[in-house]
Amino acid sequence: MNTIKFNLDGKIVEIETEPFKRLIDLLRYDLNVMGIKEGCGEGECGACVILLDDKLVNSCLIAAGIIDGAKIETIDSIKETPLGKSIIEAFADFGAVQCGFCTPGMVVASYYILKNSAKLTEDEIRYKLSGNICRCTGYDSIVRAVLNVANTMGK
């Protein structure tokens, strides 16, 4: 067991953990961030994405030990930001939420691409969200929602 210290959604957290524990398990079961979902456990579906030092990563592929000293942002803080709120609002407006299991991950990924792209076209959104699998919507409503936020932001 090692003690790691990191910034989780704006708060400093110090916790004892097995260094090889999957980050998704540390966040879900030890720190109760239940908005992170496990869809596949092998980095294919994107339901568990988070921001690790401003990069979008699948938390099921990260070992807990390496986040010592890092900054982690999950759906829990992103949903309270102005951009996160407009994404969630757009998802509701465009009917982009069905079963909802992929949605928090989709919101986090959308937040990341909206923050880090100068300009976003429909094709670029499709490309940049292709690491997040949704089995319900057929994606069109999600793409429309993100495009709408991009347009509002002047992107």
Place this chain on the structure above:
Amino acid sequence: MFHKISTSVKRLDSFSKARGDAQYIDDIDFGEIFHALLITSQISRGVIKVIKLPYLPEGYNVVTKDDVPMGGKNVVNIINLDWPAFATEEVNYYGQTIGLIVGPDKNKLFELLNKIEIVYEEKEGAFTIDEGLNCKGGPIYGHNNLFVDYNFEKGNPTKAFNEAYRVIEEEYETPFQEQVYMETQGMVGLIEDGKLTLYASCQCPFYIKKALCTILNLETEKVVVKQTVTGGGFGGKENFPSMLAAVLMVAVNKIRKPIKLILDRKEDMTITSKRHSSRTKIRAALDKNDYILGLDIDMILNGGAYESCSKVVLQRAIFHINSVYDFENVKVRGRAVATNTVPTDAFRGFGTPQAVFAIELFMSHLAKLKKENDVIFKKHYFIKRGGKTVTNGIMHTDVKLEEMWAAIKEKCNYEEKVKDFGRGNFKGVGAAFYLHGGGFTGDGEFKIIKSKVKLRILKGGYVEILASNVEMGQGVLTTFCKIVAEELNIPLDRVIYQNPDTSRVPDSGPTVASRSIFIVGKLLQKAAAKLKEKWNLSDECEVEENYESPVGLFWDGDALQGDAYVDYSYGICVVEVLVDPITFEVKTIGIWSIHDVGTPIDLKIVEGQICGGILQAMGYGYLEKLELKNGRYYQNTMTDYIIPTSLDFPTMDIMLFENTSPFGPFGAKGVGELPFDGAAAAFTLAVSMAIDRDLKKIPVTPEYIFEVLRH
């Protein structure tokens, strides 16, 4: 103009889900909890000789068939009682449940599970449809491996074939398909207020309850099932949760602790039920002008090791085998055959996509022989109001396929494209026509399900819906509330619908068969109308509504004759493709669709069902390969089993055609399954045109195109 109810609202579950606040089964804190892992068969067929258990530390238990309580039956009560909950001596598929290992620490459980040694006497298995039919290794079910063998006729097919100028025969195959609901199967069992209580991600709380009463030998009031927020089902959570629940609750009954059973993705894909693979042979008796005199159809579904709901899937498949066409003379045979594979079960479409694929491909094949455009050829046979269905029922309501086609062909320039592309120029466009009967097949709604709903006025002027249909992504939480609010003419936020709990709600049936809006929604509308009259009588009151069979319909379940469905929804899907002449990869250029679902209860929700359904069907047609090797699936992870991403297909053009039904609420019909039914056929026809070859199976992968072009 659609009814005003069609105007979209924000789905009531949008925010809690998008914010990550909605609690799925693995998100709920049940306090101190035990975990369970399944002990499953590692062979496809054989006899269990010995089970050697490792030393189990205190607090760890293995649960097997010997723990089924006195009087309880060790079966999964679905329709037939042939599927043992815990394998007895015999195992019949890879992944079949033998037992559970239960204890406080999940890592310790994995360690112990690896140390369990099971000695089998392995037997030769039957895996394919042919091996099943030939009873390879001896029968698995009955004396001939047939769960059922249905036969019926319309008109006089014998005479048609006797008078035929020529006979054309073709055979079509469709594969297994995995649902890939994003949330894997999961449930938690515990004892709450002295009752065995199950929280589950599921489609049918009352199905699970029935299965639990059977295996535990308990009175109905001693068992409670509560649905939790469900991350997709697509049919995969219709019957399979009953199997998991049965074994889990035997463990809870024995250990008397809360126990959680969550499958990881690989286990879920390895052992849960799939869409039935199928093989359909169609013979056509043609006159000298190549018009159809009669058809002879033989459809076989691979049912897997146990019956599950294969009979019912087969019924829907063969009742949709003539799809939108009214042929005068038809002979139909349908069989579901047992094999040593995971029991196949419900998946969106429920046999219809398999049937539509076969008949659409065959009709286009006949059109090509006749040198006629396939849409023009197909239109000769469109069923009309008053026409006869394949089961000699009457089409009682309006069929608007001609009008729908007129609208969609303009939108996608179908005729110009057919002319411009020619055949074999690596560009293609394909159109598929389809329909879907709403609600249970035959008299199922009246004789088996007998739905009941209640509405209750709560203090403060709120109305609560009491029903058992679950929100699993399709939007029923919102659409049910919209129906009641509209009928009562009250704001939407005055209506409450909670996830069903069998101790609180009446049984309004399972969440399947495109029935929630069409059947249960209508009951809710009627109940609301009743409630309106009582509104001022007291602060708190309750009304109840029971399903009644519509007058004037007829069904003979033994002969399979009559009105198989109360009403139908219709669809047309057009797909345009570009085939890479070197790699044979297929780029889909456009997807257009028009659907008649009566009155949409919410435009955005209906469009979401259509877009999602078509995309799943495009995966079925092009990407989703699920192959067996000795009864085991090669593809059992999301890395190996490819489902569509946002990059694989273009944005769709979705149109709705208004043709209200007298039977559904505000004129609505079913929509859940319909959009899945035709897209794979449309895609295949488009590729077929692009490479100028007949294609007879899906998925149409680049490898398959290569194989076809090489010959």
